[in-house]
Amino acid sequence: MVAVAVLAIGLGASLWRQRMRDLSALYREHGARSARNSRSATLEAAQAERYAALCLKRSTLRGRPTLAEEFGMKRVDGEDEVRGYWGISPKEWRERAERAKNVAARWRRTAAHFARLQMKYDRAAPYPWLPVAPDPPVPE
Numbered sequence: 001m002v003a004v005a006v007l008a009i010g011l012g013a014s015l016w017r018q019r020m021r022d023l024s025a026l027y028r029e030h031g032a033r034s035a036r037n038s039r040s041a042t043l044e045a046a047q048a049e050r051y052a053a054l055c056l057k058r059s060t061l062r063g064r065p066t067l068a069e070e071f072g073m074k075r076v077d078g079e080d081e082v083r084g085y086w087g088i089s090p091k092e093w094r095e096r097a098e099r100a101k102n103v104a105a106r107w108r109r110t111a112a113h114f115a116r117l118q119m120k121y122d123r124a125a126p127y128p129w130l131p132v133a134p135d136p137p138v139p140e
Contacts, residue, residue, distance in 0.1 A: 023128035031121035038114035045107035052100035059093035109139040 117135060124132045 020128045024125050027121045027125040027128060027132070031118050031125060034114045034118035034121060038111045038118060041107045041111035041114060045104045045111060048100045048104035048107060052097045052104060055093045055097035055100060058088075059090040059097065106140070113139050 113136070120132070124130065
């Protein structure tokens with residue numbers, strides 16, 4: 001009877017240890033995935049910020065006039081602003097820059113979210129027997 005109890009305890013401990021190893025590996029995998037997602041979001045944010053800076057620069061440049069301007073045609077839409085670089089008005093370039101800044105801010109929030117998840121899972125990996133809170137949703 002005692003031998004059966006000792007055997008059951010031994011098997012239970014062995015199964016628990018294997019479960020903890022698997023859980024630790026899963027936490028390390030989640031941490032690595034979160035790190036990759038954070039790096040990707042940071043790169044996307046940097047790209048959007050570079051595009052915003054480029055749009056602001058282009059809003060101050062004058063390019064070739066559009067065909068309508070070359071031939072003295074009136075604007076149908078009633079826009080008074082002269083067309084700028086690439087035939088796009090400076091106002092449109094500034095609007096594009098503003099949209100790109102908003103996109104960059106959203107990517108920065110996403111990068112911060114995944115960095116927090118990485119920290120959470122990196123802390124949980126060595127202690128898989130401790131409870132881990134559910135992941136919060138990705139920010140919008």
